[in-house]
Every structure is written in structure tokens, then in C-alpha cells.
Amino acid sequence: MTAQEVLQQYFGYQSFRKGQEELITQILSGRDVMGIMPTGAGKSICYQVPALMLEGLTIVISPLISLMQDQVDALRMNGIPAAFLNSTLSEEDYRRVLSQVYRGEVKLLYAAPERLETESFLRIAENIPISMVTVDEAHCVSQWGQDFRPSYLNIAEFLRLLPVRPRISAFTATATPEVCEDIVRLLGLHAPYTVATGFDRENLYFGVQQPRDKFRALMQIIAAHPKQSGIVYCISRRLVEQVCEELCDNGISATRYHAGLSDEERRSNQDAFLYDRIPVMVATNAFGMGIDKSDVSFVVHYNMPKNLESYYQEAGRAGRDGSPADCILLYSGQDVHTNRFLIENSSENEHLDEHTRAAIRQKDEERLKKMTFYATKQTCLRKYMLEYFGDTAKSFCGNCSCCRGNYEQRDMTLEAQKIISCIYRLQQRNLQFGAAAITDILRGSRAEKYEKFRFADTLSTFGIMSEVPERLCRDMIGHLLAEEWISQSDGAFPVLSLNRNSARLLKEKCTVTINIAKESPPAEKKRSSADPCVNPELYEILRSCRSEIAAKERVPAYIIFTDASLRDMCQKLPVNEMGFLAVSGVGRSKLQKYGDVFMAQIRAYIKNKANR
Ligand code: ADP
Ligand code: ZN
Numbered sequence: 001m002t003a004q005e006v007l008q009q010y011f012g013y014q015s016f017r018k019g020q021e022e023l024i025t026q027i028l029s030g031r032d033v034m035g036i037m038p039t040g041a042g043k044s045i046c047y048q049v050p051a052l053m054l055e056g057l058t059i060v061i062s063p064l065i066s067l068m069q070d071q072v073d074a075l076r077m078n079g080i081p082a083a084f085l086n087s088t089l090s091e092e093d094y095r096r097v098l099s100q101v102y103r104g105e106v107k108l109l110y111a112a113p114e115r116l117e118t119e120s121f122l123r124i125a126e127n128i129p130i131s132m133v134t135v136d137e138a139h140c141v142s143q144w145g146q147d148f149r150p151s152y153l154n155i156a157e158f159l160r161l162l163p164v165r166p167r168i169s170a171f172t173a174t175a176t177p178e179v180c181e182d183i184v185r186l187l188g189l190h191a192p193y194t195v196a197t198g199f200d201r202e203n204l205y206f207g208v209q210q211p212r213d214k215f216r217a218l219m220q221i222i223a224a225h226p227k228q229s230g231i232v233y234c235i236s237r238r239l240v241e242q243v244c245e246e247l248c249d250n251g252i253s254a255t256r257y258h259a260g261l262s263d264e265e266r267r268s269n270q271d272a273f274l275y276d277r278i279p280v281m282v283a284t285n286a287f288g289m290g291i292d293k294s295d296v297s298f299v300v301h302y303n304m305p306k307n308l309e310s311y312y313q314e315a316g317r318a319g320r321d322g323s324p325a326d327c328i329l330l331y332s333g334q335d336v337h338t339n340r341f342l343i344e345n346s347s348e349n350e351h352l353d354e355h356t357r358a359a360i361r362q363k364d365e366e367r368l369k370k371m372t373f374y375a376t377k378q379t380c381l382r383k384y385m386l387e388y389f390g391d392t393a394k395s396f397c398g399n400c401s402c403c404r405g406n407y408e409q410r411d412m413t414l415e416a417q418k419i420i421s422c423i424y425r426l427q428q429r430n431l432q433f434g435a436a437a438i439t440d441i442l443r444g445s446r447a448e449k450y451e452k453f454r455f456a457d458t459l460s461t462f463g464i465m466s467e468v469p470e471r472l473c474r475d476m477i478g479h480l481l482a483e484e485w486i487s488q489s490d491g492a493f494p495v496l497s498l499n500r501n502s503a504r505l506l507k508e509k510c511t512v513t514i515n516i517a518k519e520s521p522p523a524e525k526k527r528s529s530a531d532p533c534v535n536p537e538l539y540e541i542l543r544s545c546r547s548e549i550a551a552k553e554r555v556p557a558y559i560i561f562t563d564a565s566l567r568d569m570c571q572k573l574p575v576n577e578m579g580f581l582a583v584s585g586v587g588r589s590k591l592q593k594y595g596d597v598f599m600a601q602i603r604a605y606i607k608n609k610a611n612r
Contacts (some may be wrong), residue, residue, distance in 0.1 A: 001027045003028070005048050010078050012587035015403060017042045019197040024050050026193040026603070027132065027169055032364075034138070034183060036196040039313070040320035041169040041293075042205075044071070047134040051108050052080065056129035057101065060110045062136040063493075065148050066108045070292050074559050075108060079589030084110035084610060085121070092361050098457040112150035116158040125158075126392050130166045133159065135187060138170035144181035145153035147289075156188045173316075174309070176390070189225050199389045204382045205317045206403035207328040208374070210475075214302060214330045215246060221300055222252055222280060227543075228297035229273065232282045235303035235316055235338055243302060244282040254280040255601045257287040259328055276547060287293075293556065294321040295563040300328050304335035304375050306342065309389050311374070321562040328401075331375040333474045344492055365490060373482050376475065377402060378515035379408075402515070413505075415465065415476050416485060416512045418442065420502050422461035423486065432495040435481075435488070439473045479514045538605045542566045545601055549594065560594065561585060 003024045007013050016024075019037055026033050026048040037043050039045055051058035051510060059076045068084040075082035083097045083106045083419065089314035100106050101124055107513055115121050127606065130490045134153075135141075170183055170192070183190060211217035232301045237258040244256040254271040272278040274293055281287065299318040305311045310331070319325030349357050370388060381400040386393040397403050422442055426433065431453070433441070440447060441455060444463025455462040465473055477496070480486045487499045504510055533539050542559075543566060550557040561569075564586035574580040580595045581588075 002054065003049050003053065004444070004560050005278050005539060006052050006589070007045070008581075009557075010080055010587045010589070011049075012043065012078075012581070012583065012585045013045075014582075015047075020049075023169070023193070023195050026166060028053060030167055032168045032189045033170070034178070034180070034189060034192040034194045035169070036194070037171070038199045038201055039173045039314050039486055040201060040322070041173075041197055041318040041400065043136070043173075045171050047132065047173065048075065051132060051134075054131035056131035056387065057104075058110055058129060058132040058134060059107050059125075060134045060136060061113050061116070061152075061155060062110055063113065063140050063147070063152070064137070064289065065112055067292055070556070070559070072110060073555050075212065077555070077559055077590065077593070078590075080108065081106050081326040082108040082110070085115050086110075086112045087114075098124065104128070106551070113149065113154060116154055117272065121159060122158075124244075125162050130162060130164075132167050135168065135170040136259040137172060138183045138187065139172040139174050139179050141186045142179045153186060156186060156371075159188060169211060174313075184206045185594070187320065198391050199386055200382065200391065201316060201319065201323055202399070203324050203327045204315070205311060205324065205383070206315070206528045208331055208381065209401070210331050210471075211330060215243070217330055218243070218247075218300060219250060219252075221326070222299060223245075223296050225326070227279065228274065228291065229279045229295055230298035230300065231287070231296060231314075231317060232283070232300045232302055233305070234282060234284060235305075235335070235342075237284060239302065240282050240284055245336065246278060246284065248482060252280055253278050254282055257463075258282060259284065264439070265316070275550065276557050278423075285310060285314060289425050291317065292320070293317075294558045295323070296320070296325065297563075298326040298556060299325065300329065300330065302330055304329060304331050304371060306364065307338045307371050308374060308385060309367070311371065312385060312389070317575040321558070322561075324569070329375060333471060333478070335374055336368070336478075339371075340365070344571065345370065355492070362490065372478065376478055376482060378513075382473065409412075409513050411511060412476055412479070412514045413511045415468065415473075416480055418464050418504055419477060419480060420486065420498065422459075422464070423459050423496050423498055424502075425459055428500065432489075432497060434493060434495050435477045436475060437469060438477060438496055441469060442473060443468065457472065459564055476514060480512070483512070485512065531566050533570055535573075535605075537568050538573075539566060541601050541605060542569060545597060561590070562597075569598065569602065573602055573606060575599055575606070 003021065014243060019035060020042060023035050023046045035043055035046050047058065047060065059096070059572070065086045065088060068086060070083050083100060085097055087098065098120060101109060111121070128184055135155060140147050140149040159168070168187065168189055170189060172183065183189070186342045209217055211462065217602045222230065232243060236244055237260045238258050241405050244254050244431050247254040256271050257266055257269050275282040276355055296318045299315045301311065305314065318327050338560065349360055359569035371396055380395055380397050380403050382397040383393040383395055396609065408525065421440065422438060432589050440450065442465040444466045481488055484499070485501045485505055487497050488494045489497065493496065505512070546560050546566065562585055565583055568584045572583055574577060574583060577591060577595065580586055580591050580599060
């Protein structure tokens with residue numbers, strides 16, 4: 001069989017996606033490879049297809065025990081002999097899997113890196129021909145990455161112990177040059193053929209809103225995605241509980257997840273979400289690692305996260321099956337303070353010396369600043385994000401809130417001049433303040449803490465922006481910082497100061513414009529990832545059919561068929577085997593297992609419609 005035939009017969013896909021075929025060809029030729037592709041791009045296919053074509057066993061090293069079960073279930077569903085070895089197996093199951101492996105009945109064996117050192121594992125390796133070792137989430141080997149796993153360092157040693165060195169394939173979604181070098185060096189890859197497809201996920205819509213009422217905005221987003229799964233990320237456990245409760249009070253079926261809940265509640269809430277019993281998950285960033293649910297159709301950030309790496313990773317959990325999905329950030333100025341507080345009070349690096357800690361803190365502040373720019377951007381969000389990750393991008397993507405014009409442009413030159421004069425006048429008196437205090441002063445605050453300065457009587461710029469709402473005033477200062485018309489010091493209490501540009505703004509004819517997010521962006525309301533489905537009635541029928549089967553077989557629904565597959569059925573209306581095989585995601589195995597049931601529903605639907 002050719003790679004193309006394997007793709008069709010086992011996985012039911014008609015063509016390879018970007019990068020897949022190249023990597024597979026190189027693997028088949030015996031070369032080490034490294035694939036750098038964003039979440040949802042389809043890394044798994046890159047090693048699963050050659051694993052089926054090569055003699056012998058492929059070992060897949062994966063850091064997430066919770067994912068292994070899912071991946072193995074999905075492979076078996078496609079008729080591919082796969083198994084996993086990790087600490088969740090009973091001794092009996094463990095032995096059973098081992099003997100299957102010994103009998104050559106397993107093509108893909110998933111294992112946690114800790115397993116590699118065990119005696120039984122090394123014995124397999126000595127007795128069974130191993131065609132390939134695949135390292136998933138390969139960035140875990142690097143201390144530069146966010147998810148360093150010390151046990152990944154043992155992989156190289158394991159490879160050395162093998163009687164014959166197999167080809168190695170490494171995959172990751174995050175790779176700065178430092179991390180890439182580490183992957184090659186620490187895994188001992190031999191001149192790997194490297195494919196980097198770029199970070200873009202075209203099916204994701206990126207939006208930023210600055211709603212006065214975040215909860216109302218959230219309700220609108222949920223309403224635009226009826227019956228679809230979504231994740232709502234909040235910055236604190238307390239907020240998770242509050243938002244989840246409020247959603248439930250408003251008739252939304254929602255559940256919650258954070259590190260403060262008992263193991264049992266976490267597991268059961270997570271399952272409720274995975275198995276589509278509850279569509280909305282409200283969670284802290286503790287939720288998501290190891291969640292491979294492919295039909296998440298929206299990810300809302302109720303607060304701005306601390307950096308773009310986290311944001312892209314979390315938002316990227318939407319739309320893994322390639323269907324259109326929405327990633328929306330609900331921003332408020334307060335989020336910046338909360339994050340700064342978290343950075344300053346982080347206890348994560350307590351074991352490090354003061355100097356290193358300060359360096360890390362500074363890097364964190366820098367990243368937070370970049371994240372804030374994203375949230376207050378006026379030009380294409382996707383472009384900004386892709387460039388942050390080192391990709392090039394067009395300046396207009398057409399699929400983000402900026403490109404879709406959810407902003408009103410406003411000339412703020414006059415306000416900019418007022419802000420700058422205020423900072424200038426204060427500097428003349430050897431006074432420096434942060435953005436919050438400058439806002440207060442410009443708006444003529446009578447707060448007690450300013451009394452002693454007697455600004456009202458002595459400062460000409462006191463209260464000159466009293467008519468500008470506080471939030472807008474803060475945004476304007478933020479915008480001036482982002483565009484470097486003014487500067488801000490580092491440290492715990494950053495203060496504003498003037499720079500070379502500031503004077504230009506007062507003297508020369510420069511204009512400053514700011515884009516202000518409209519309250520409830522029309523584009524998002526109109527558009528939803530639910531809509532591009534023909535025959536929505538049938539879609540519902542097929543969905544419930546799928547739920548029934550999933551419940552019976554105790555697997556998440558998307559393992560039976562993804563939403564994308566169901567939509568394709570509604571489009572193609574297959575009523576015979578050939579037709580059913582043409583549906584995206586239907587291979588031989590799924591045709592055999594589920595073809596009859598689903599085609600019966602489709603036939604009934606067509607007949608019903610004809611009679612009406
Ligand atoms: P990653 O590991 O890169 O995050 P996955 O391997 O989980 O991504 O793939 C994401 C989704 O895309 C899965 O549902 C997978 O079946 C699907 N997919 C992968 N390759 C193709 C393809 N060539 N055509 C259609 N769908 C694909
Ligand atoms: Zn854009």
C-alpha cells in the first residue's frame with residue numbers, strides 16, 4: 001500500500017495536509033525527522049501512516065498519560081493495532097499488552113518516558129524489531145520550553161541501549177530556535193529532515209472584545225454556538241466558580257475545573273465535557289493539558305492570560321478537527337494588574353537565586369506587555385501573533401476582529417497631548433506616577449492620596465480630561481505606551497515618563513489614532529461555526545445517533561466521528577458503501593462498524609423529506 005492508500009483506507013482522508021506527505025516520505029526512506037506544526041495541524045498522521053507501512057514496531061513516547069487512552073482508542077476505531085503502557089494499567093493488563101507486543105500484534109505502542117527505563121520495556125526492545133521511535137511533544141526535553149519533563153532526557157540513553165538504532169521522528173507545536181537545538185541535541189537526532197509548517201491555524205477566528213459587562217458578552221458568545229462545546233478560561237479559581245454558577249443560573253449547562261477541586265470532581269467534570277454531556281467548561285489554565293477533544297468550537301478567555309504562548313496554546317484547543325471555531329478574548333485593563341500581581345508574587349521559582357529570579361520576572365513582564373499589545377491592537381491580530389512566534393504573515397487575514405472591523409477609529413491627538421503635558425508638568429515638580437494615578441489626575445480625582453499635592457490649585461493639567469471615561473483614559477495611555485510615544489519604567493511600581501517621541505507629538509503635526517472596540521461586535525453574532533452545515537435537521541439526527549453509540553462504547557463522541565465528518569455526511573448524503581467511504585474521516589474500519597447505522601438514518605431522512 002502507498003502512503004496515500006493508507007491515509008484513505010485507514011483514516012478516511014482524501015489528501016494529505018501541508019507537511020504530512022514530505023515527512024512521511026522521509027521517514028520511509030529511513031531518515032530522522034522533526035515536524036514543527038501547530039496544534040490541530042495533524043502531526044499524528046505523520047508517524048501513524050509510516051508506522052503501518054514499516055516492518056516492526058513503532059514506539060510513541062508521549063508525556064500525557066490521559067491522552068494515550070484517547071489516541072489508542074481512536075486508532076483502534078480505525079482498525080489499527082495500537083496499545084499503551086503506562087502506570088494506569090493494572091498488572092494484569094500490563095502483562096497482556098506486553099504479550100501482544102511480543103506476538104507482534106501491535107504496530108504502535110504508546111509509552112510514557114518513565115517507562116523506558118523499566119526492565120520489561122528494555123526487554124521488548126531487545127527482542128522485537130523496532131522500526132521507529134516517535135517523540136511526541138518533543139519540546140518537553142528542553143528546559144527552555146514551558147513544559148520541561150526531566151524524564152525526556154532519558155530517551156537518548158534508551159536509544160543507545162537498542163541493538164539497532166531505529167529512525168527517530170520528533171514532533172512539537174512550539175519551537176523557538178533554542179528549543180529546536182535542544183531537541184536535536186538532547187534526543188540525538190541525526191541530521192533530521194525538518195518541516196515547519198508555520199503557526200497559522202486558518203480555521204480559527206481571533207477576536208478581542210472590551211465589553212463593559214463581560215458576563216453578558218460571554219452569554220452572547222455561547223448563544224451564538226448552540227449545542228456546541230466550548231471552554232471558558234478564567235484567571236482564578238474563585239472566578240471559575242462564580243462564572244460557572246452564573247452560567248448555570250442563566251440556564252446554560254456548564255461545568256468547572258480547577259486545581260482546588262477534588263480529584264474525583266475534576267475527573268467527573270472533565271468526562272462530562274469530553275463525552276458531550278455538558279457543553280461548556282469553565283476552567284483555570286489547569287484544564288487542557290491532555291485534552292484532545294477535537295470538536296471544541298469556541299474558546300473564550302474571560303481574562304487576558306499572562307503571555308501569548310499561553311494564549312495561543314489555550315485558544316488553540318478550539319477547532320482541532322479543522323472546522324471553523326472562535327477564539328475570543330474578553331479584555332479589561334484590570335487583567336493587566338492581576339497578571340502583574342501574579343508575576344510579582346509568583347512562588348514558582350523560589351529555589352532559584354535572586355539574580356535569576358529577577359531575570360525571569362523581567363522576561364515575564366516583557367511577555368505580559370506583548371500580550372497586552374495584542375489585546376489592544378488595532379491591526380490584524382493574527383499577523384501580530386504569527387510574527388511574535390517568528391512567522392511571517394500578510395497584513396490582513398480577514399478572520400480576526402480587527403480585520404472584520406469591530407473597531408471604531410478615533411483621533412486622539414488632543415488627548416495624547418494632554419496626557420503628555422500632564423506627565424511633563426509633574427516631571428517639572430520632580431513627581432512621577434504610574435498610569436492609574438495619571439488617569440486620576442487627568443480626570444480630576446479628589447482622592448485623599450492626592451490632597452497633599454494640592455493639584456487642583458497648582459497643576460494646570462489637573463482635571464483636563466474629566467469628561468473622558470476612566471477606562472478609555474487608561475486605554476489611551478496604554479496605546480501611547482504601545483506606540484512608544486511615552487515610556488514606562490520597569491519594576492514593581494512602574495511610572496510613566498516622557499521620551500524622544502513625546503516632544504515631537506507636542507511640537508510637530510503628528511496625529512495619533514486609537515481603535516476602540518465596539519461594545520458587541522456584529523461579526524461574531526452573525527457568524528458562528530455552527531452555520532456552514534447543510535441539512536441541519538439531519539445533522540441533529542446523526543449527532544444523537546453518534547451520542548448513543550459513544551455512550552454504549554464508552555468513548556468520547558468525536559472518536560466515533562468528528563463534527564467535520566458528520567457535516568460531510570449531511571453534505572454528501574451517502575447511501576452506499578462507496579459514498580460512505582468518500583466521507584472525510586471514514587476509513588474501511590468505520591465503514592464496517594458504523595456505515596449501516598448511519599446510512600439507515602440518512603436514507604430515512606431522504607425518504608421523509610421526499611414525502612413531505
Ligand atoms: P496535532 O497532533 O497536530 O495537534 P492531530 O494529529 O490530533 O493534530 O490532528 C488534528 C485533527 O486533524 C484530527 O482530527 C485528525 O484526524 C485530522 N487530520 C489529520 N490529518 C488530516 C488530513 N490529511 N485530512 C483531514 N483531516 C486530517
Ligand atoms: Zn486579521
